[in-house]
Amino acid sequence: MTPVNLIIYGMANGTIYGAVALALVLIWRSTRIVNFAQGGMLMFTTFIAWELVERHHQSYWLGLVVAIAAGLVLGAVVERLLVRPVENGPPLNAVIVTLGLLLALEAVAGMIWGNGLSSYPPEFSLNFYHVGHQVIYLSPNFLFIVIAALAVMVALYLLFQRTSLGLRMRSSAFNPEVARLLGVRVGRMLTLGWALAAGVGALAGVLIAGTEPNYMNPNGFDGLLILGFTAAVIGGLDSPVGAVVGGLVVGVALQLLDNYVSGDIDFFFVFALLVVVLMVRPNGLFSRRSVRRV
C-alpha cells in the first residue's frame, strides 16, 4: 500500500472513530460522565436497523433513519431514567451505571439476535476506485461514510454555534447554575445532549457495520468504543473539533501500524497511544485550559 493510500484509508476509518468520539465528548462536556455504554447503545440501535434491513428487507436508508431515531430515544431515556439519579453523586456511580448498561445491552442483544456473527449489507460498493491502473483505497461505501459523518458533524457545529438552542445547550454544559438563573431549562438540555450524542453514535454504528462482512455481533462494537474513547482523549474530551481530529489521528496511525509493523498489535498500540497522550498532554491536544470544574 502506498503512503497516500494508507492515509486515505486511515482517514476514512478515522471519521467513524471521530463520530464515536464526538458522541462521548457531547456527553462528557455536559454531564462530566464518560458514557461507557456508548458502544452498547450504538450496537443495539445498529441491530434494530439490521433487523429491518436484513430480515425484513427494508431499504438501507430506512434502516439508517430508524437507527438514528432509536439512538435519539435511547439516549434521552437513558439520561432520564438511569443517569439523572446518579448525576450529582460521586463520579464512580455514573461509571458503574454506564458499565452496567453496556453489559445489560450486550446481554439483551444476545438474547434477541444471538451471539453469532452476521453481516450488515452496505448500500454502496466496497470495491476501491481506480485511477488508470492505480488503486485508490477509497470505495463508494467509504466515500459515503465520510460524507455522512462530516455532514452530521457540520450540522452539529451549526446547531451549537449558530442557534439559540445550541447556545442554551452550551450554557447548560458550561455553567448550569447561571444558565438556570437566565431561564434555561437545564434538565431538558442535558436530556437533549444525551439524545443527540446517542443519535451520532447510532449513525457511526450503522456506518461501520457495513464496512466488512461479519461485523454484527453483540460484542462486536467494543473495539469501536475503545478507538472512539482514545480519539476523544487525544482531542481533550472537551472539544468536539478535537474529537474529530483525534478520530482521524487514530485512524491513520492504525493503518500505518498495520502496514509497517503488524496488524496484530492494534489494541496494544491504541492503549499505548492513550497512555502516551495522557502522560504528555493530560488534557488532550485541544483543551484550552489545565483544569476545569463546572
Next chain:
Amino acid sequence: MLELDRVVTTYGAVRALDEVSLAVPDGEITAVLGANGAGKTTLLRSINGLVRPASGSITYAGHDLITSRIEEVVTYGVAHVPDGRGVITELTVEENLRLGALWRKNREETTASLAAMYAMFPPLDERRSKVADTLSGGERQMLAIGRALMSRPTLLLLDEPSLGLAPRITAQIMATLRRLRDEQGLTVVLVEQNARSALSVADSAVVLNLGRVVVQGAAAELAGDAKLRHAYLGF
C-alpha cells in the same frame, strides 16, 4: 414590591438566615450590608431559588418565589447578577448577552437590547466576539450586569459587584445603577461588603449580622451614624 417575611434558611445546623423580614420598595436601591458570613449571599440565593428556605415567604409582584422553579424566576422580571465569576467564560461577550434575553424569544427586542447594552458599556462593544475569558474584572462585571439587563428586568439582584475591582470601576458601576433607577425605575437589591460605596447610591439599607437583620433604615441615616458604622460596616 419584593417582600420577605420571616425567612429562615439553613445549611445543616447553621441558620444562615434567621427570620429575615424585608420589604424592598419598587424603584429604589436597597443595599444589603454586613460582614463575610452575615448571610448576604444566602439572602440573594433564597430570593432566586438557588437555595430553598426552611420557612417563611418570599413574594415578588404577586409571585411566590419559594415555590417557583429557578428557571421561572427570570420570567417574573427578576434578574440576578452573580459576582464576577458568573460570566460564562467559554462563551463570547455577545453570546453571554444573548443568553440573558433568550427566554423572551423575541428577536427584535433582543437586537434592540444588545444595541442598548453596547451603548451603555462601550468596552463590551469592542469585544463582542471575544471569549469572556479574555475580559478584565471590570469588563466581566459590566457583562454580568448587561446580561441581566438583557432580560428587561424590573428587579435586579447584585451580588458584590465591587468585589476585586478598582475604586474607579466600582464608582462607574454604582453610577450605572443610579442611572438605571432614575431613568428606568429599576428596583435594585445591592449586596455589598463595600458599605461606603453601596450607601453612596442606595435609598435604604439593611445590615445583616449572623443571619439576622440588625439595622434597617434610610441609607443617609446609616451612613451618618458613626457608632453603627464602626460596629457593623467597618468604616
